[in-house]
Every structure is written in C-alpha cells, then in structure tokens.
Amino acid sequence: MALHPAVLADLLDAEVGRARMKLGDLTGDLHREGSNVVMTLTRDDGSWNLLLDGSRYDSEPFDATLVDDDGEILALEQWIPGFCHGVHPSLGVPFVCVSGTRGYYAHESHFTERWDSHRFSMRLDSLIESLLRKAGINA
Numbered sequence: 001m002a003l004h005p006a007v008l009a010d011l012l013d014a015e016v017g018r019a020r021m022k023l024g025d026l027t028g029d030l031h032r033e034g035s036n037v038v039m040t041l042t043r044d045d046g047s048w049n050l051l052l053d054g055s056r057y058d059s060e061p062f063d064a065t066l067v068d069d070d071g072e073i074l075a076l077e078q079w080i081p082g083f084c085h086g087v088h089p090s091l092g093v094p095f096v097c098v099s100g101t102r103g104y105y106a107h108e109s110h111f112t113e114r115w116d117s118h119r120f121s122m123r124l125d126s127l128i129e130s131l132l133r134k135a136g137i138n139a
Helices: 005-027 102-106 124-134
Strands: 031-033 036-043 046-053 063-067
Touching: 005 031, 005 036, 005 124, 036 124, 046 124, 063 102
Parallel strands: none
Antiparallel strands: 031 036, 036 046, 046 063
C-alpha cells in the first residue's frame, strides 16, 4: 500500500536528515526530489548520479540506479566499474546487488530474504553507507 504523498515526503525528508547526520560529508549533495532521493557519487575516475526511487518506500525497498542528467538509467558500460551486478534477470535493467535495494530482494538468489525482515533496521543511512562502499568510496 502506498503512503499519502505528504506522508511519504516527510518520511523521506526524515531519512535524508538522518543520513546527513550519521554520514556527514560523505552524503555530499544528498537530497530528496519528489519521491526520489538523489546524490552524486564522486571518485577519482568520474562522478555518477545515484537515484534511489522511494515511491514505494518503506513498504518496499528503494530502487537504486545510476542515471544521466535527464534521469534515464545509464547503460551498463557507463556504470561505476565493479558497482553493477549486471542486468537484473527479472527487472531487465542494470542493478546493484546490495541488501536494502529492490534489485537485491527481487533477485532469484535472494528469494528467501524478505524486505519486511530488514525494513526497520535498514534505514537510508545504512543503505547509502553500503552503496558508497560498493562504489569504492570511503564510507
């Protein structure tokens, strides 16, 4: 069941605030845009736009993807080296296989794990921390 847009916005704002407090400078330009949480991931070899689709949060986990400036999902070869796990077998898009993301729980190798068992302990700050680590950014 989807939350009322105003309730979702408040929830996402609270999650962004908590992540900023816990992770400090690592969050960079982390902010909410509608039902998405976005930030720039920067490494020595480039920068990428991380989009966390929170339109179904927190009844479902965030969709995590790298997008261009227009919000379109980047082609697999444009992702951060080693960040993408490949094209998701059922979602059909490049994905990062990190607990706390929709791609992780929707992958056949994780069918026994359920978002509901993690949703109260896996908040945005810990997800971002895991994504930064996966991207090779000190977290």
